[in-house]
Amino acid sequence: MSETTARKFSLLPMLGHTKGKRSPVTCALKCDNACAGDVCNTSSNGYFRDIASATLSRRAALGFGAAGALAVVLGSAMTSAEPATAGGPGLSPAARDGFGKSKLSFTPIAPVPAAVDALTVPQGFTWQPVIRWGDPLFNDSPDFDLANQTPAAQSRQFGYNNDYTDILPIEGSKDRRAVLFTNHEYTNENIMVPATFDAAQARGIGRAAHGLTVVELERKNVNKPWSYVKGAPLNRRFLTNTTYELTGPAAGSALVKTVADPSGRAILGTLGNCSGGTTPWGTILSGEENFNGYFVSAGTSASDKRYRLTSSATARKWELDDPRFDTRNDGYANETNRFGWIVEVDPFDPASTPKKHSSMGRFKHEGANVIIAESGHVVAYMGDDERFDYLYKFVSKDKYREGDRQHNMTLLSAGDLYVAKFTGDSPAAEINGTGTLPADGAFDGSGEWLPLVVGGKSAVDGMSVEEVLVYTRLAADKVGPTKMDRCEDVQPSLLTGKVYVVCTNNSDRGKPGKEGPTEVNPRSLNRDGHIVEITETGDQASTRFAWNLLMVCGDPAKNASTYFAGFPKDQVSPISCPDNVAFDSVGDLWIATDGAPSSIGYADGLFKVTLAGAERGKVEQFLAVPREAETCGPIIHDDEWTVFVAVQHPGEEGSFADQHSYFPDYVPAGATPVAGQVRAPRPAVVQVFRTDA
Template identity: 80%
Template sequence: MSETTSRKFTLLPMLGHTKGKRSAVTCALKCDNACAGDVCNTSSNSYFRDIASATMSRRAALGFGAAGALAVVLGSAVTSTEPAVAGGPGLAPAAKEGFAKSKLTFTPIAPVDAAVDAMTVPEGFTWQPVIRWGDPIFKGAPDFDLDNQTAKAQEQQFGYNNDYTDILEIPGTKGRRAVLFANHEYTNESIMFPASMPAEQKRAVGAAAHGLTVVELERKNKNKPWTYVQGAPLNRRFLNNTVYELTGPAAGSDLVKTFDDDKGRFIKGTLGNCAGGTTPWGTILSGEENFNGYFRSPGTSAEDKRYGLTDKATARNWEADDPRFDTRDARYTNEANRFGYIVEVDPFDPTSTPKKHSSLGRFKHEGANVIVAESGHVVAYSGDDERFDYLYKFVSAGKYKEGDRKHNMTLLSAGNLYVAKFTGNSPVAEIDGKGTVPADGSFDGTGVWLPLVVDGESAVEGMSVEEVLVYTRIAADKVGPTKMDRAEDVEPSLHTGKVYVACTNNSDRGKVGKEGATEINPRNENRDGHIVEITETGDQTSTAFTWNLLMVCGDPSQGDVTYFSGFPVDKVSPISCPDNLAFDSVGNLWISTDGAPAGIGKADGLFKVTLEGAGRGKVEQFLAVPNEGETCGPIIHDDERTVFVSVQHPGEDGSFEDQHSFFPDYVKKGATPARGQARAPRPSVVQVFRG
């Protein structure tokens, strides 16, 4: 066995233990084999079930944030379905005008086998990349060269494994110019580089392929596809040496000081960036998720264990080149405490310093999405993407000011932080662990937001504000919230204020010694996931809510017990492992999936879900991504009959010498690629449009 092969198997403890066609490589590189290790949350708090019938009145009024000074008309999450009270400060136009039929009509595609290496779109639609891994974004940047990538070249090119994506129109350009933001979650050096490339070079190029990208787009008119503009003035790469300002109460704390930053206020780089959100004032939020996999740590403290930090060589071995990734070094004991935050970026100012907001807490943020409450306070929702971890809400101390972008960019620096506790209203005996609907016809109940930080003071006994915000998981454990099945993307509707939570899956639920099925997480060994719908009681700043499950995912044709808000299960597109969420302009929810091959055995894809009327719960598949790929960052421009997705990790299980995908260039083995093409998969942002 070669050294390379030996290391690969050492780093793949999930090999032979994944279900369906889930890649053990993804487990290793994306989430540091989280499912192979101990569950991080070993707290004794558990779900509280109210066996009596519990009801709470619907809110009397809903009010939401205005669209923002930059007229961010091309963002992804724009509406929901039920009419909100007229006159709210930030109602989407369709909420006032009524819910018309979407211009984006399509015939749903049939499920695609997971092994198919193709981008599948509806009849009458076509697709093409907007930008691919390695595309040069600066003037004078070298063309992509698969065989000879260098760190210097990669720093000037689009990064790898783009996840959250949004497109924001540049004001005054009449829809012909925009900026695209994408984050780069992780890398897979085995398929990126030839085996002959020196390990140090692989590490350097891989590190440069992380981070974030902003790049300008242009098009002739709204009926034409976008192309990116190399050398445009707003183009920017955020790298491991980019400096971020830490904001909020944890800034300056002894918990975040290191040898390189004895003030504890400025942090180099961002890691594990997954989903995100776009603010009403036109900045981008990105969640630092699986940051723990980049650090070698003592692994003995309660804090290390709760955050999944261990004393083992990391998958990329960055600690061999940079001591700050080895927190066993006394100089960098706190380095890992400087990651796991929500990052805010101004895509319209390439000289700006991005921020990490400690007020939103430190955990494995899938992302964060913002809405402005009727009171004017900004509210951000975020899920902790770990088995048996929690759902959070932040409420700003200050209030949104229409047109005052400078002020609004301070709102995420101070405020109250809460964690969710759900209560079901069905008897325990009716939750059978299979996903069978209770006798009352739905999974539903009430909930409360438990305080962690309120008015600048800690609400957790025995912990300071700084400790709550740096060790948020531990603080949450102490107040008894509900353990969730990997709460990933959390999207509030800008029509109704309803909040949608994608719970992707949890293979450990119900196993020996671990919490079993509950009404909010109703299946043991939850393979396929579910979607939670939350209605705040009052405006978004409320500390009480009601909830129901919009769907319990799966494939009814395979015998899965599923639920789609009462819509006939034989008339839905099968769906598994919901991940990212978005809305179109008339209130439909769109879901991208991550893990369907391990669930229903089909390719991951993008799905439209009707939320109101007789069609509530109807799922229709719009597209499927190539072999071993994941669907990320959906953007729905249904008024222009266009959809965007990020295609992440196609061909994940291959090697440089044995590629499993050739997306998006599809250059055959042995063929000579044209300029800019490659004989390997290239994660890309893709646009799908009529044509």
């Protein structure tokens, strides 16, 4: 048995412990078995209740579209947990006129069993890939050959496992050309590479399949699907040896210098990229999440423990090929401090140097999403995807300038950093871990953004600005924020200004020795997750907010602790483990899931949730992904009746000799497979569109 194949069976501590369809292989390769270890947040800060409630209001704010930098003026937004009424005074005119009028209507699909190897879409729709793992990007790129892969070939081809995606139009193309951005979160060489390959060669292929991709798209008209353009001038791969500029206060600090980079400003590669965001000035943000699983460290320092860095050999064993992945080697003690940042990429300049922004803090970033405050400052919301970790907000020092792209591309390099503290307004006895609503009929309360760095100075006793930004988790522990159930995607609505915090799950909450339920995290053993809705007090740069739970997820038929903003439970699609979210043109929320419904093991999918009116909280399933896959990177072009998703890690639990999926290159019904053809699942970005378009 090859080293690559053997690794699969020796690194599965989550085997027998995962819930629903979550694969122990995914746990090993994606997040280094985070849930198998002890909780790394052992700080004593807890949850503080404030029974008194206040009526909060918010002023107008400016929101911007993904790439067009078109301002949307918002009126006052609802702050209560009560469902909005259509046309009610709590909504901005844009939201009031738009909610419920999406052009993309569909009949929700029934939940699909997890073992089904198919992409299931609503009646009247079909799907096809935009681009797949291994597709050639450049004129000199070889065609994908599964049986004859090389690291050199992979470096010129589309990478593996796409999480965040976005499509930005190319100016002057009359909606017929665009750029697609994707990141490549992690690889699974067990199903990618034949067992006969040399282990070092397999590692090289895996490294080359990490990183980011920008690729041009084209279509005949708005009613036709997109195709990628091989050899287009904007096509680009970002690899593990691509140089990133570190910006902000930590740039050049002794905490980030290594023997290979004594400047502390030039970092090679980006790792564990999860979700992201698109800025008003047309750049892409990508979050470095589970970077710890790529490094061997001493594992003894407070920072090592807080960031889950250990002395164990890694799953991929890159430390055998490159000394920087073993930080015990002379001169590389700080290499891990160079990962865990928000990355910014200019997809319209293939010669540009991507940036890592130290001012936005270092932790397991799920992503970052931006909105412009009424004051003109840029505000970014960020989740730390770890059990019992925190929600963060960044507010830029300087202000956004309409049309000044060069200036706006500096806005994330300096500013204030905050972490969230939530306070519930119900008596402690009513939050008992069952998910039962308190007497006032809602999980809700107020909150405060606690300062970490303000005005260029540290707000944390005993820590410098550089230390706060490099060791952000340790700094946050000192100021008493609220421990959350794995904040993943955090998105502000550009129609209402409300912020949606996706808490995917936390099956450790309430276990002996671990924090119990709180009003903002109301269930013990929270396997299905929930979504928090935040309304800032004042504009987005405010330090206070109101909050309520939009959803407490699960299958209502199996789990009585579910809640859908008061919408009848028997009329919703079951949903669990929310992960990535996006908005359509009228402001409704679309949710991609990862790992559930845990109670009965359905396939993951994409779901639409109405946010206002009589149907607030209504969940409708739009699609389901294939066997052992995760739904990622939703893009909703409802005005064109088109939806995009990234299908990540299909057939994750198979092996090269025993594949569990053949997505997306299925053999058509009735056709005979080509004799001797070698096939494997290929993670891909797909588009779903009407069959009569």
